[in-house]
Amino acid sequence: MATWEQTLIEAAKEAALHSYSPYSNFAVGAALLSENGTVITGCNVENASYGLTMCAERGAIQTAIAKGYTAFKAIAIVGLKSNPCMPCGACRQVMLEFDIPQILLEDEAGHIISYTMDEMLPHSFGPKDLE
Numbered sequence: 775m776a777t778w779e780q781t782l783i784e785a786a787k788e789a790a791l792h793s794y795s796p797y798s799n800f801a802v803g804a805a806l807l808s809e810n811g812t813v814i815t816g817c818n819v820e821n822a823s824y825g826l827t828m829c830a831e832r833g834a835i836q837t838a839i840a841k842g843y844t845a846f847k848a849i850a851i852v853g854l855k856s857n858p859c860m861p862c863g864a865c866r867q868v869m870l871e872f873d874i875p876q877i878l879l880e881d882e883a884g885h886i887i888s889y890t891m892d893e894m895l896p897h898s899f900g901p902k903d904l905e
Contacts, residue, residue, distance in 0.1 A: 779878055779886050782807055782850040789815035789830065790854045796820060801854040804830035806838050806874070809845035814838040831865035835872060848876035857882055866895040 776784070782805045790803030795818055802818040816834030820827045831851060838846070849869065853859030858879035861869065869877065870891055877889045891898075 778807070779848075779850070779888070782813065782848060782878060783852060783880050783886060785813050785815055786830075786850040786852040787854075789817045789834075790852055791817075793817040793830070793854070794819045797822070797824070799855070802830040802859055803852050803854075804834040805850045806834040806843075807847045807849070808838065808843040809847060810843075812843060814841065814843060829862060829865050831861050832868050835868055839872075844872070846872060846874045848878055849874050850878040850880075852880055858887055861894065866891075867898075870895055870898050870900045 785805035786803040788803065789805060790801045793801035793803065795801050797820050804816045806814045808814065814834055814837050816830045816837055818828065818830045819833065831849060834849065851859050851861055858881050860879070861877070874891060877894055879887045881887055
């Protein structure tokens with residue numbers, strides 16, 4: 775029987791299959807687990823104007839917020855070409871904003887690696903700094 779972590783990684787892989795990445799050919803999927811157990815996915819969507827490209831992680835978070843989810847347990851991130859697929863700095867900052875406590879990645883051998891937000895973005899600037 776699959777663990778919830780494996781299930782979340784598989785959801786991220788499925789999302790990556792929907793990636794629109796004609797320029798980099800680097801498909802990424804993300805699966806976000808809400809506090810109530812709902813899984814919301816996202817994939818990267820590239821644009822000819824590269825700055826308008828949307829990462830999978832931010833896409834999943836934006837979709838979740840649009841659907842009314844604001845509390846999360848974890849996010850899984852998978853690249854179809856290269857793993858582990860570490861989130862970019864912008865995605866790390868957005869994940870910090872929504873206090874996602876666990877970031878799951880898969881290595882080349884298929885093992886799940888778990889990181890905390892503090893490990894992903896140490897010495898960060900976030901909402902608490904504005905209080």
